[in-house]
Amino acid sequence: MFINPMLLQTRKKAFNDSDFIYEMKLDGFRGIFSLINETPTLYTRHNNIVTDRFPELWNVPFKEDIVLDGEVVCFNPLTKQIDFEGVMERFLTKNKQKITQRAIAQPANFVVFDILFYKGEELRKLPLIERKVILDEVIKDNQTFSKIRFIEGDGVSYFEAIKKANLEGMVAKYKNSVYQPIRSNQWLKIINWQYTDVFITGYKKDQTGWLASIEEDHRMKPVGVIEYGVSPDERKAFYQVSKSLITHEDQQRVYLDPAIRAKVKFRN
CATH class of the missing domain: 2.40.50 (OB fold (Dihydrolipoamide Acetyltransferase, E2P))
Incomplete structure (x- = not known):
């Protein structure tokens, strides 16, 4: 079950606003993960199915029908940092034997930041902050699925910490935003250029x-x-x-x- 993702507008500078939450911008690729009738499917943001390239994600920590929005990332086994080249190598691998080998050597993680559908119920019209509560109840972090952490209010200090850690950037999301398949100024990205x-x-x-x-x-x-x-x-x-x-x-x-x-x- 594919759902067109909500996209980010670009903003040049970080800001503080109590009506927003702030998340780390992850250096992977956007994914829509669906489990319908116990069948897992991983889509790219452009509705391409890449489930077979990430077999470790088939072992899901839930059984109910669900659609999640998130980022597929890999971690460097030595530095433990997010490895963009690693996840792109996984993304481009189509040979079954190599897929199996790389799933063991450099497993992917689906970092979830939104829940769009659950147990037959459409959730996109709920405010983001309510969807976050449901997500926290439904998803229990494990080796392949984890929830992104967020903070409230102090985006400027958070972005400074991201810059010091040499990370990609920050995402700011309006707490009461509903989920729409558009590029919206209620969801903003601030890049650490x-x-x-x-x-x-x-x-x-x-x-x-x-x-x-x-x-x-x-x-x-x-x-x-x-x-x-x-x-x-x-x-x-x-x-x-x-x-x-x-x-x-x-x-x-x-x-x-x-x-x-x-x-x-x-x-x-």
Whole structure:
């Protein structure tokens, strides 16, 4: 049973408001988890079924029909921190043998932040804070299912703690919000943007994307691809300058001498 998720509006700064609750923004992928007639189904936010990729989530700590909204995350076994690359590796794995192996080596956790349907009853029209009470009664944390923690009122201090811990950001939700399949300003995300200087060491041939690298041990280490935030004039200037910096190319990319630098912001 798929339910279109309620989405977040972006807000630049943290704020204090007694009518809001504040949650950590988790670095995984959004999921709608359904258990109907004892059959578990995990959907992405775009209504793609990925249940078979996360067999550890089939062992649910409840038996009644239910629909939950949450985030699928993995934890680094060494640091115990949320591992975005780990959960994306799990998400992209389709081979049955590898799925079984990775479910043991790096199990996923479904962190629940909302309950939308329970025992045949539609809950989306209830205020969020009432849904949280029901969720707390229904879900008992275990190794694969856990409830997200939230605080009330002091969003500014909470966001400062998130920044110090180098986490992705914070979500602010209006206590009395009903659950709607829209992007709403009653649910807000405040991102802990980080900034760094990089060298542009190439670009993609098939689509706009600049290859970003940093210098490490006197060598260029690739760290990502810049695809957003560049104006048309900046793109035009880049491609004019880059012609004289080409060193070689392959079927997908053109590589450059690291003569162009940029400051980028990133979130994980």
